[in-house]
Amino acid sequence: MAAFNEHGIRPVAISVDSPDISRKLAQQAGYTFPILSDPDVETIRRYDLVHAGAGENGHDIARPAEFLIDSSGTVRWVNLTENYWIRATPEKILEVGRLLK
Amino acid sequence: MTLRRLNWPLWAGFLLTIVSVITFFSFLVWIPSTRNFPWVTLLMFGAAAVLLFLGVRRAFAAEQAKPRRAKIGAVILTSVCAFFIAAFVFSFFVAARWLPASTNAPQVGQKAPEFTLADTSGKSVSLAQLLSTPVNGNAPKGVLLIFYRGYW
Numbered sequence: 001m002a003a004f005n006e007h008g009i010r011p012v013a014i015s016v017d018s019p020d021i022s023r024k025l026a027q028q029a030g031y032t033f034p035i036l037s038d039p040d041v042e043t044i045r046r047y048d049l050v051h052a053g054a055g056e057n058g059h060d061i062a063r064p065a066e067f068l069i070d071s072s073g074t075v076r077w078v079n080l081t082e083n084y085w086i087r088a089t090p091e092k093i094l095e096v097g098r099l100l101k
Numbered sequence: 102m103t104l105r106r107l108n109w110p111l112w113a114g115f116l117l118t119i120v121s122v123i124t125f126f127s128f129l130v131w132i133p134s135t136r137n138f139p140w141v142t143l144l145m146f147g148a149a150a151v152l153l154f155l156g157v158r159r160a161f162a163a164e165q166a167k168p169r170r171a172k173i174g175a176v177i178l179t180s181v182c183a184f185f186i187a188a189f190v191f192s193f194f195v196a197a198r199w200l201p202a203s204t205n206a207p208q209v210g211q212k213a214p215e216f217t218l219a220d221t222s223g224k225s226v227s228l229a230q231l232l233s234t235p236v237n238g239n240a241p242k243g244v245l246l247i248f249y250r251g252y253w
Contacts, residue, residue, distance in 0.1 A: 004245065005236055005237050006237065007242065008236050008237070008239055008240075008241050008242035008243070009236070009241065009242060009243050009244070009245055010231060010234075010236050010241050010243070010244045010245065011244075011245045011247060012231055012244055012245065012246050012247065013247045013248075013249060014218065014246060014247065014248050014249070015248070015249050015250065015251030015252075016251050017251040017252055019219050019220065019221045019222065019223050021251070021252055022221045023221035023222070025252065026221055034220050034221075034226060034231065035220065035221050036218035036219065036220055036226060037218060037219045037220075037221075038216075038218050042216070043214070043216040043218055044248060046214040046216065047203075047206055047207060047214060047246075047248065048201075048203045048204070048205035048206045049201075049203055049206060049248050050201065051200060051201055051250070052201070054250070055250075055251075061250050061251060062248040062249065062250060062251070063200045063201055063203060063248070063250070064200075064248060064249055064250060065203065065206065065248045066245060066246065066247050066248070067207060067213060067245070067246040067248075068243055068244075068245050068246075069213045069228075069232065069243055069244045069245075069246060070242065070243045071232055071233075071240065071241060071242060071243060073212055073213055073215075073228070073229075073232060074210065074211070074212060074213070075207045075208065075209050075210065075211050075212070075213050076209060076243065077209060078206065078207070078208060078209055080203050080206060081200075082198055082200065083193075083194075083197045083198050083200075084197045084200060084250065085136060085137070085139075085193055085197045086136075086137045086138075086197075087133070087136075087137065089133045089137070090133075093245060097242065097243060097245075100242040100243045101242065
C-alpha cells in the first residue's frame with residue numbers, strides 16, 4: 001500500500017458491495033484507499049466486466065480485473081485474469097507503474 | 102486407547118486435510134505466492150493422502166484382527182477427506198475459470214471510461230477526481246482500478 005503511494009499510484013477498488021459492507025472490509029483489513037460501490041453494475045458493465053448471475057441469489061457481480069490508468073485517463077496496463085483465484089502481484093503492478101510519468 | 106491400538110495415521114490424515122483447508126482460507130489466501138498457485142495447500146493434501154492411505158492399509162491389515170467398524174470408519178473418513186480435496190481442487194482449477202471473456206473491456210492505449218460512484222461514506226467520487234486529487238502531496242501518476250467480486 002505504502003509502496004503504491006510512494007510511486008504516486010492510487011489504488012481504487014470497485015465491486016457491487018454496498019458502502020456499508022466496503023467500510024467494514026476496509027476497517028477489518030486496514031485499507032485506506034477508496035473503495036467504490038457499483039450495486040447496479042453500471043460502471044462494471046461499461047468496462048465489460050459483468051459476471052452475470054455469479055453472485056448470491058443470481059446477482060450480477062464483477063469478474064476480477066485490474067487497470068492501470070495514467071494521469072491523462074489513458075489505460076496503460078490491463079490484467080483480465082482467467083482464474084479468479086489468480087491476481088496480479090503488487091510487484092508486477094509497480095513494475096508497470098514505474099514507467100508512468 | 103494406546104497408540105498401538107489407535108489408527109493414528111488415519112486420524113492424522115483427516116486432521117491434516119481439515120487444517121489444510123482452514124489454513125488456506127484464513128491465511129495463505131492473503132499471500133500472493135501461496136494463493137496464485139496453492140503449492141503449500143497441495144503439499145499438505147499430498148501428505149494427508151499418504152497418511153490416509155497408511156491408515157486404510159492399517160485398518161485392513163490381515164495380521165491385526167481389526168473389528169469391522171474400524172474398517173468402515175477408515176473408509177468413511179478417507180472418503181470425507183477425498184471429497185474435501187476434490188472440492189478444493191475443482192473450485193480452484195476448474196470453477197474459478199468460468200469467467201466472462203470481457204472482449205470489450207478497455208484496452209491499453211484507450212481512454213478509460215469515466216464513472217462516478219459512491220465511496221464507503223456514501224460520497225460520490227469520479228474517475229477525473231481520482232486522477233487529480235494528490236497522492237502523498239503530489240499529483241498522482243496514475244490510478245489502479247481493481248474490480249473484485251465482493252462479498253455481496
